[in-house]
Amino acid sequence: MANSMSCLPELNTTLTTTTITVQHAQAKLLQAKNWVQYSSMELHGLDRESSNNVGLALRDCNKLYAESEPRLSRLVSGATSRYTVDDALTWLGAVLANHRSCLEGLAEKGFVEAQSHLAAQNLTTSLGEALALYSKMKSTISEAQKTGPNTNGGLLASWNPATSKADFVVAKDGSGTHRTINEAVAALARMGRGRGQRTIIYVKAGVYNEKVEIGRKLKNVMFVGDGMGRTIVTGSRNVPDGATTISSATFGVSGDGFWARDMTFENTAGPQKHQAVALRVSSDLSVFYRCGIIGNQDTLYAHSLRQFYRDCHIYGTVDFIFGDAPVVIQNCDIFVRKPMSHQGNMITAQGRDNPNENTGISIHASRVRPAADLVPVKGAFRSYLGRPWKKYARTVFLKTDLDGLIDPKGWKEGSGDFAVSTLFHVLNSDQQASPFSVGSFIQGGSWIPVTGVPFSIGI
Numbered sequence: 001m002a003n004s005m006s007c008l009p010e011l012n013t014t015l016t017t018t019t020i021t022v023q024h025a026q027a028k029l030l031q032a033k034n035w036v037q038y039s040s041m042e043l044h045g046l047d048r049e050s051s052n053n054v055g056l057a058l059r060d061c062n063k064l065y066a067e068s069e070p071r072l073s074r075l076v077s078g079a080t081s082r083y084t085v086d087d088a089l090t091w092l093g094a095v096l097a098n099h100r101s102c103l104e105g106l107a108e109k110g111f112v113e114a115q116s117h118l119a120a121q122n123l124t125t126s127l128g129e130a131l132a133l134y135s136k137m138k139s140t141i142s143e144a145q146k147t148g149p150n151t152n153g154g155l156l157a158s159w160n161p162a163t164s165k166a167d168f169v170v171a172k173d174g175s176g177t178h179r180t181i182n183e184a185v186a187a188l189a190r191m192g193r194g195r196g197q198r199t200i201i202y203v204k205a206g207v208y209n210e211k212v213e214i215g216r217k218l219k220n221v222m223f224v225g226d227g228m229g230r231t232i233v234t235g236s237r238n239v240p241d242g243a244t245t246i247s248s249a250t251f252g253v254s255g256d257g258f259w260a261r262d263m264t265f266e267n268t269a270g271p272q273k274h275q276a277v278a279l280r281v282s283s284d285l286s287v288f289y290r291c292g293i294i295g296n297q298d299t300l301y302a303h304s305l306r307q308f309y310r311d312c313h314i315y316g317t318v319d320f321i322f323g324d325a326p327v328v329i330q331n332c333d334i335f336v337r338k339p340m341s342h343q344g345n346m347i348t349a350q351g352r353d354n355p356n357e358n359t360g361i362s363i364h365a366s367r368v369r370p371a372a373d374l375v376p377v378k379g380a381f382r383s384y385l386g387r388p389w390k391k392y393a394r395t396v397f398l399k400t401d402l403d404g405l406i407d408p409k410g411w412k413e414g415s416g417d418f419a420v421s422t423l424f425h426v427l428n429s430d431q432q433a434s435p436f437s438v439g440s441f442i443q444g445g446s447w448i449p450v451t452g453v454p455f456s457i458g459i
Contacts, residue, residue, distance in 0.1 A: 018088075018133045022075045025095070025126035028119070029068055032099065035119040036061040039111075053109040057244050061102035064246075067216045067254055067282065068095040085138045086443050089358040090284065090326060092134065094304035096127045096354065097324040098282075101303070105244035128354055135356035154452020156259045156289055159200065159224055166202035166224070167195075176204060181212050181233065188218060198222055203263065205230040211237065211250060214283075218255040225263035228292040228313060238269040238276035245298060249280035256305070258283040259451060264292035271296040271317050271340045281307055281325065288312055289453045295320060296337060302327040302361065306442040310453050315371055319349035321361060322389060328362045328438050330455060335371040336383050336405060346412055348386030350393040360394035361386075362436040364459065367401045378405065384412040391418070396427060396436045398459050433459050 040058045071091040074083065083091075099120070106114040114120060158164075168184040169176030178184040184201050191199075198220045205226040212233060214221055225231025235250035237243045246252075251265045258281070269276035278295040281288075284305035292313045293300045299316035302323035309329045314321060317339040321329070336345045347368065352359045370378045383405050386395050427433045438444035439457040448455050 014133070014137055018130065018137070019076050021126070021130045021133055022072055025123065025130050026072045026076065028123040028126045029065060029072060029095070031119045032123045033065040035117060036065065053242065054106065054111050056242070056247060057105040057109045057111065060105045060244055060246055064098035064102050068098045071095050085134055086358065088134045089131065089138065090306055092127055092131050093324065093357040093359050094282065096124070096357065097304035097351070099123055099127070100353065101246050105246060108239060108244055131354055131356035154450050155198065156222060156261055156287060157452030161202055161224065161226070166200045168201045169204065170201065171204040172206040172208070181208050181210050185212065185214065185218070188221070189215070200224065203231045207232045207234055209234050211235050212252070214253045214255045214258060216254040220257040221255055222259040223263060224261050227262045228264055228290055231262065232264040232266055234266040234268060236267060236269040236276070238273035240273055245275045245277060246280060246301070246303070248275060249277040249301060251278070252280040253283045253286065256284040258286040260291055261289040262291070264294060267295040267299065269296070271343070277301045283307070285447045287448060287451050287453055289451070298322060308438065308442060308444055308448055308455070310455060317345050318343060319346050319389070321347060322349040322351065324351035324357070324359045326359050326442050328364060328442055328444065329366060330364045330438065332366045334366060334368045336368065336374055337371040338373040338377060339381060344381060344412065345383035346387045347384070348395045349389040350386065350395045351389045352392040352394050353390040355392050357392070360396070360436065360441070362396050362398065362441055363400055364398040365400065365456065367403065368405055369403050370405055382407045385410050387412040388414045388418065396433065398433050398436060430459060
């Protein structure tokens with residue numbers, strides 16, 4: 001935690017208690033991981049289709065739990081001067097999001113008993129206890145927000161393909177170091193610890209029909225394209241055709257510190273295929289600048305950890321900005337597309353399932369517009385700001401132009417009266433809104449300036 005915390009003797013007991021609680025969560029995570037491995041070995045008792053379906057979900061679980069282990073290890077490492085309470089809450093929330101995604105993927109494939117398995121319940125309980133302790137700690141101390149250098153010429157904003165050097169160049173015509181993005185990512189992975197502080201992959205204009213995964217060990221990677229709509233990563237994976245929601249993503253990121261500029265991430269499955277993710281992000285301190293994110297249902301999966309989107313175009317129909325990350329979407333254009341005939345449009349579906357999580361979707365100084373296919377028929381469909389995905393869902397629209405498109409009701413209920421009493425509703429003042437700013441909500445003043453991307457730190 002920050003030095004200002006560790007020098008307060010009265011916190012020593014609390015710090016010890018939180019460490020012990022996180023250690024308990026570590027043990028429960030190992031139990032859950034072992035249960036997944038045991039379940040994987042038991043697949044031979046299922047028919048081939050069921051085995052393949054559940055097997056895919058279990059592989060997701062293995063990956064998610066592998067991503068979780070380093071988060072908890074860092075919290076119990078004893079290096080308490082290296083992280084803040086905000087960091088701790090963010091990382092614990094990510095582990096909880098990973099755990100839920102494992103269980104939800106298994107349920108999607110018919111393995112519903114996973115939700116009630118003791119290992120799953122124990123991990124959920126332990127993480128909830130740790131979140132409660134850190135949340136209480138945050139309410140009793142004051143951490144100064146760090147402000148990074150104001151580097152208007154920062155690397156992400158200033159990098160120029162004509163004058164700047166990339167570590168890898170992807171070009172379909174063979175003029176780069178690799179013809180596909182996955183070849184470049186594989187080459188990057190082979191570098192191991194020989195990589196520099198930040199690795200740059202320049203992707204020349206073209207349509208790249210690939211499923212790309214930036215793994216958890218590939219940290220501080222920067223992608224630059226030739227422009228939104230010119231460098232396009234596309235795919236069409238979806239849940240009805242066999243994927244899980246999380247594995248349907250055309251482009252997935254788990255390595256921390258990921259930056260992207262001037263690219264489009266797309267899923268072309270169409271509204272009839274329901275859950276079909278274009279971009280899934282589980283990267284702490286990630287930035288997307290001037291990017292297009294195009295799909296229908298579940299377009300942008302802001303899965304977990306602190307994220308910032310600036311000057312992006314996001315397209316979709318149902319729940320198309322969703323997940324359980326602390327995320328700020330600023331100065332972006334949100335385009336609502338034409339859904340299926342029986343559907344309405346829901347822009348957001350936020351997944352906060354514990355009141356002590358620091359997660360939520362903050363859409364600030366942006367614009368909501370009908371996409372070209374919705375314009376001639378927009379009167380035939382109702383469009384809403386969102387609906388709750390989980391019990392403590394939290395989404396705010398701040399100083400955002402809704403263009404008269406949104407139903408006067410504003411929000412759509414979940415199933416019955418689900419989450420009605422636990423949701424955030426209307427913010428009536430700047431004071432109520434300020435916790436959802438870039439500076440407060442994602443502590444952006446300490447890590448966004450180095451990118452050179454423009455941002456407003458307040459509301």
